[in-house]
Every structure is written in structure tokens, then in C-alpha cells.
Amino acid sequence: MKYWLLKSEPDTFGIDALAASPGRKTHWDGVRNYQARNMMRDEMKRGDLAFFYHSSCAEPAVTGIVTVVREGYPDQSAFDSRSKYFDADSDPAAPRWFMVDVRLVRKFAHPVTLTTLRRHAEGKLKDMWLLRRGNRLSITPVTAAHWKFINSLAGN
DNA sequence: GCCAACGTTGGC
DNA sequence: GCCAACGTTGGC
Numbered sequence: 001m002k003y004w005l006l007k008s009e010p011d012t013f014g015i016d017a018l019a020a021s022p023g024r025k026t027h028w029d030g031v032r033n034y035q036a037r038n039m040m041r042d043e044m045k046r047g048d049l050a051f052f053y054h055s056s057c058a059e060p061a062v063t064g065i066v067t068v069v070r071e072g073y074p075d076q077s078a079f080d081s082r083s084k085y086f087d088a089d090s091d092p093a094a095p096r097w098f099m100v101d102v103r104l105v106r107k108f109a110h111p112v113t114l115t116t117l118r119r120h121a122e123g124k125l126k127d128m129w130l131l132r133r134g135n136r137l138s139i140t141p142v143t144a145a146h147w148k149f150i151n152s153l154a155g156n
Numbered sequence: 157g158c159c160a161a162c163g164t165t166g167g168c
Numbered sequence: 169g170c171c172a173a174c175g176t177t178g179g180c
Contacts, residue, residue, distance in 0.1 A: 134161040
């Protein structure tokens with residue numbers, strides 16, 4: 001089983017929106033980056049766990065945990081001309097973009113802020129992908145050691 | 157709102 | 169295949 005970190009902007013779709021969704025599930029659609037696409041299409045497996053991370057907001061933080069409930073399949077929003085994720089170049093016969101479905105496992109009582117994570121950037125969280133300079137990837141792998149440590153920071 | 161970092165595009 | 173221009177991300 002692997003661990004991941006998924007970024008989402010709380011103004012668009014935060015952890016409370018996920019909690020309010022039917023079955024506390026959602027399609028992780030709209031990813032338009034090939035590296036992230038490859039991870040969803042090829043590597044994310046049912047049962048994998050991922051941190052739900054709030055980005056581009058007042059207090060960037062890991063806010064909870066989700067689990068993969070459906071493995072990679074074509075992202076339908078790429079074919080929907082009304083969607084902001086529409087991609088005219090994506091051929092339905094050979095879909096370019098993929099998504100997974102995730103379900104909320106737990107919302108942290110105390111989010112682990114980016115500031116807190118950075119405090120450990122040279123220690124327990126050394127080489128964490130999220131903390132790398134200039135990192136913009138919306139989906140990143142998380143090591144088992146980092147996973148455990150961040151959970152401990154959250155009081156889990 | 158600014159700006160550094162990065163991925164993608166497209167001319168050559 | 170190179171690389172400049174451009175658009176986007178995301179922290180601050």
C-alpha cells in the first residue's frame with residue numbers, strides 16, 4: 001500500500017466540501033499535469049491512503065486523510081465543453097486525463113500546517129516532496145515514515 | 157497582488 | 169531538438 005498527498009484549494013473544494021459530499025466521496029478530476037496523471041493512472045491503488053492538503057489559502061495545511069476507492073479511469077470533465085477542465089485535444093477514444101475516486105477517512109481535529117511541516121524539513125520530514133523548493137505538483141507520494149510522523153503531529 | 161519556480165507550447 | 173515566451177501554481 002502506498003501513501004500520497006493530494007492538494008486542493010479550500011475555496012474550490014475543501015475538506016468540509018468532501019465531508020458534505022454523498023458518501024463522503026469525490027472524483028479527483030481536473031488534474032492536468034502529466035506526472036500527476038501518471039500517478040493516478042498507474043500507481044494509485046484501491047486502499048491507498050492520502051493526506052488531504054489545503055493549498056493557495058490563508059493557512060496551507062494537511063487537514064485530513066482520504067482513501068482511494070476507485071483506481072484510475074478517464075476523467076470525464078476533459079470531454080465536457082462546459083467544464084473548466086475541458087480539453088479539446090483529449091480524444092475520448094484515447095483519453096489523455098485520468099482520475100481516481102477517494103473517500104474521506106478522517107478530518108483532523110488539528111490540521112498540520114505548512115509552517116509546522118517546514119519546522120521538520122531538515123529532520124523527520126527531510127526530502128518530503130511537498131517541501132521541496134518550487135514544488136507545484138498537485139499529487140505527490142509520501143513515504144511511510146513521513147506518513148507516520150505527520151499523523152503523530154496531528155495527534156493520531 | 158507579487159513573484160519565483162516550473163511545465164507546456166510553438167517557432168525556428 | 170533547442171529555447172524563449174507564456175500560463176499556472178502557490179506561498180507570502
